[in-house]
Amino acid sequence: MTAQRQERNRIRLGIAWIGLLALGVTAAVPSPGVQAATTERVVADRNTGLAIDGFDPVAYFTDHQPRQGQSQFEASASGAVWRFCNEDNRKFFLARPDIYGPQFGGYDPVAVARSVPLPGNALVWLIVGQRLYLFDRDENRRVFAADPERYLHAARERWPALLATLAE
Template sequence: MAFETTLTGVLAFGALCAGLACAAPAAATPGLNERVVADPASGIALFGYDPVAYFTEGRPVLGKRVFEAEWGGAAWRFASAANRAVFLSAPEVYAPQFGGYDPLAVARGRAAAGHPQVFAVLRDRLYLFRSPDARDSFADPAPAVAEWPAVERDLTP
């Protein structure tokens, strides 16, 4: 009986610790900042896609946990240490414009998350879109640039 009580206590304590370990990072996860489109479960920016790969490979590439870095209140993943270093040397260049929100929605004063697999690199900047149709109708970032400060103000930092 003492063994069962001790084992039950240890298991309960382990479950409590595991729960706290899971809860603490979620509360402190940098990616839960709404100003950057992130996976709501993990808090990882761009749902784990490497922002540099859009430029170097011309396609979305999933990053790896081992090559993770924090910037702008979000956790970012990269496919390689080299991509992480490149990003950290100029994050404003490689991070998606408007935090990864669709520029057409931003131009209308709304924050609609872009999809990391629906993108365009235009004038050396990365844009994410919520649909291929939105991407195909995108021509000029100027309207979104004008509206972004107001949209961003409404997002939780």
């Protein structure tokens, strides 16, 4: 092997090492979505501060479906901005956010049961025991619906420790 060829191989090896190192650093840095999922006690959009993507939490109970709230009917609670369809829904929520707000701060209860703070999706929801639960995906909603007590027991047990890891 010539000296030039040996030098080219060393350069290629060096470039490969730099690429692997960069890949390792990139993999170690959490994506923005992961940071949002693990730094809030209530799931809220980092840019707008809106909880549950601006959907009215009371509408899940009164209209039996998610409805987008309006900016003229807003309230701040639990470090997030909540939107409502009308003034009555806003009043109901402010009187009892523990009932109308999504449980576990809007985190998926199946994931919470596994000690993972995975944000729920406002369009994948279920009301069980007069409480609102949001899920990351439909599969989690299905397994939860099949045995809610199992997941609620595990989620309630793990929530305090998980909550302590989330920022205020």
